[in-house]
Amino acid sequence: MGELREVGMAIESDVLVIGGGLAGATAAIEAARGGASVRLVAHKENTLRNASGLIDVLGYNGGDEPLVEPFEAIADLPDEHPYRKVGVEAVRESLALFDEIAGDLYEGGHTETNALSPTYGGRVKPTGRYPKSAAAGLASRTEDTLLVGFEIVTSFDAPLAAERLDSSVPFDVRGVTIRFPGEFRADARITRLATALDADELRDREQRLGTREALAARVAEYLGDAERVGFPALLGDDEHQAVREALETELGVPVFEVPMGPPSLPGMRLEDRLYEELDAEGVRVESGNPVVGYTADDGRITAVSVDRGRREVPYHAEQFVLATGGLVGKGIDSSREGVSEPVFDCHVPQPEERYEWFHDRVFDDQPYARFGVSVDDGLRPLDSSGEPEFSNLRAAGAVLGGYDMAREKSASGVSLSTGLVAGQRANEDLQ
Structure with a gap:
């Protein structure tokens, strides 16, 4: 053998x-x-x-x-x-x-009970293990939530997902759709957006802002009283933890990814x-x-x-x-x-x-x-x-x-x- x-x-x-x-x-x-x-x-x-x-x-x-x-x-x-x-x-x-x-990379091993994770369709899904990047979004937490979608990512309708989620959880959920920083093709894949966040590509040349800071600045306009912010699962690939931490530092609240369909960065x-x-x-x-x-x-x-x-x-x-x-x-x-x-x-x-x-x-x-x-x-x-x-x-x-x-x-x-x-x-x- x-x-x-x-x-x-x-x-x-x-x-x-x-x-x-x-x-x-x-x-x-x-x-x-x-x-x-x-x-x-x-x-x-x-x-x-x-x-x-x-x-x-x-x-x-x-x-x-x-x-x-x-x-x-x-x-x-x-x-x-x-x-x-x-x-x-x-x-x-x-x-x-x-x-x-x-x-x-994952959490949930501390318990044998199911967690409830929000989905991109605005439902909650029982699951045994979940990516660390999704942990702050669990429905067992009660912080008021802002879901952020992007015009270029048509598979995630944040206002619709928020409306559905808000009707089934004991906390307030709002949704907003914004433009992703920079100029991308209308059919750009989420992997391309993740790469821009990984590299923190320079997107606002006038203010010398990278993609991460520029994104946080746009989200901050809609933050209001939200105590956490959820994004479609595209917050980087190789540097996903650094991307999420940078957004949390800029926004001052926990940030999480909402699991998506293909192509799936968490997958x-x-x-x-x-x-x-x-x-x-x-x-x-x-x-x-x-x-x-x-x-x-x-x-x-x-x-x-x-x-x-x-x-x-x-x-x-x-x-x-x-x-x-x-x-x-x-x-x-x-x-x-x-x-x-x-x-x-x-x-x-x-x-x-x-x-x-x-x-x-x-x-x-x-x-x-x-x-x-x-x-x-x-x-x-x-x-x-x-x-x-x-x-x-x-x-x-x-x-x-x-x-x-x-x-x-x-x-x-x-x-x-x-x-x-x-x-x-x-x-x-x-x-």
Whole structure:
């Protein structure tokens, strides 16, 4: 164990993880910490940069009211739910691993209760961990709030978000839309605005103001009695802490970021931190090349074929982890013929009648949201008869079925806990 090898055109390792998102990264880190040589291959950019950056454990369980104690609710989940497969202690252990890796980038590890974080749509979302940059905006704090949007960032309507938020929280919320300092293209991405704040680019040449001070000066005109200020999550990338601190110094009140949709700066920051840890643990990471086939013998996968453009290269391993995502990440495919898992053709339980895939009412509990591979307690995918597809394959994250991540607000927690257990089980089978 512990040595990555390249033999001729073949690639060899102890554990091969397919998928570079939160589940795949967690599985790879856990396996590497156990002494295995680990290689992670990913076809496309992972979904972290499209996610809010919030780490949800379990926000809802069938009702309209958010859960306060998510761990207590796990016992009430159906038997096929991934949390029931790995157990509540694995969920706690995976969050402890996350806290260690994320370090000062995140908060929330001091308690097992959910926090309520405002969203860019003006709602509050129950979450288990949240970026430090969002901490001052939690709804459990009661300071009157000013939300600031920018004309150039059309995805965040601050006055509308403030109106919605104000109707559901015990503090006053106002919203304003202003012009971001400087001249930018109308279609400038938020990453460009974050870069301007990172570098504190000179924007007001007459007064010699950098972007940070110029922004604070514009916000100060609308501050009034507000005791904290929220911005869309674009307050820098590499220098996000310095940007936020500079704005707080100028404005004299706490500043926070409101989690956004793609492209998500908090998601990108988390991605950077995870991949730094993968590198530190000696995991070999390859991206941009899809897995297009596999070979198996006597119920065990012996290798997968990776498309490297002009040739397919076999990647051999003793243990494999499938963490390719769900319907959104294309780890689960759907067509008129049915729903399938495209890498190993693992069985995906589904009603034969297409009309049973969904309910007519959009916001009903939709069956298709739970589509994914079914697994045993060791996270080995099961065939249609309930037997493991392969003895040395485990699945983790959104490729799993049996839960509705969007409705439950459980995506990150499932990815972390199943990724952790998949990495552990793969390592145990190497012994």
